[in-house]
Amino acid sequence: MKKIIYTVLCTQLLLSCNSNEKISKDIFEEVNKSMEVKKLSEVEILEEAMKWGDEISTEAQTQLITALQKAISEKGIPEAIAFCNVEALPILSEVSQKHNISIKRASIDFRNPLDKPTEEEFPILDAYAYNSENDIKNEPNIQKFENGEVLLYTKAIQIPNSLCLNCHGEPKTDINEETLDKIQKLYPEDKAKNHKIGDLRGMWSIRLPKSEVIKRL
Ligand code: HEC
Known part of the structure; x- marks a missing residue:
């Protein structure tokens, strides 16, 4: 319907073109401007979603690691x-609110059951796990859900260094008794141990509403 209106408007403008060049040019620009949103290509939207997802996941990761290092240096590993x-x-929910999106971590070998992958997330994590086992580099990914209205950005989280092994490594060798005890009490069904450096630990999962992505363009 809008298209028809635009077509009629444009045709009328073309007709009036001869009589008054200045006015028609201004109106043309106005009409063009109003149509700009429609001209955005799918590729531009996906590229912007990728860029935004990268920014948000980096911000969230930095916040978590800074808070974790602070807690370890002030209280030690078991208390951390x-x-x-x-x-x-709560740190992640603050990031969600700031950007008006939703962000979480998902892991097949989860520690917190709230990080269990959803039906949407599971196949993506599975693909990351396959790549990781076969030495294929994991790249961030965007997938469309809900008729394309939600763009799901994901990025693999690998174990970068031995800091993580204090709580995700091998029991007794990497994780000390006191820490193990705390993990067992808080997470009786913990699956997030026995990792080595380079292992896939999970992924960032960020749901970006397409409408919010478009606002940034
Ligand atoms: C002080 C112990 C500790 C250290 C060190 C630590 N973690 Fe964790 N990690 C945890 C706990 C506890 C949770 C569960 C958090 C929750 O309840 O939301 C967790 C959860 C996670 C999750 C979410 C998925 C899940 O299993 O619930 C990821 C991903 C993760 N850690 C990655 C890492 C990485 C990567 C490092 C190193 C940079 C690291 N962790 C270092 C204790 C630790």
């Missing part, structure tokens, strides 16, 4: 477990 238990999700 309790800190992660109480603080990790």
Whole structure:
């Protein structure tokens, strides 16, 4: 319907062109401007979603690591477990609110059951796990859901260094008894141990509403 209106308007403008060049040019520009949103290509929207997802995941990761390092240096590893238990999700929910999107971490070998992958997330994590096992580099990914209205940005989280092994490594060798005890109490069904450096630990999962992505263009 809008298209028809635009076509009629444009035809009328073309007809009036001869009589008054200045006015028709101004109106043309106005009409063009109003149509700009429609001209955005799918590729531009996906590229912007990728850029935004990269920014948000980097921000969230930095916040979590800074808070984790602070907790470890002030209280030690075992107490930092309790800190992660109480603080990790609120830190992420602050990032969600700031950007008006939703962000979480998902892991097949989850520690917190709230990080269990959804039906949308599972196949993506599975593909990341396959790549990781076969030494294929994992790249961030965008997939469309809900008729394309939601763009799901994901990025693999690998274990970068030995800091993580204090709580995600091998029991007794990497994770000390006191820490193990705390993990067991807070997360009786914990699956997030026995990792080595370079292992896939999970992924960032960020739901970006297409309308919010378009606002940035
Ligand atoms: C002080 C112990 C500790 C250290 C060190 C630590 N983690 Fe965790 N990690 C936890 C706890 C506790 C949770 C569960 C947090 C929650 O309840 O939301 C967790 C959860 C996660 C999750 C979310 C998925 C899940 O299993 O629930 C990821 C991903 C993760 N950690 C990655 C890492 C990485 C990467 C590092 C190293 C940079 C790291 N962690 C270092 C304790 C730790």
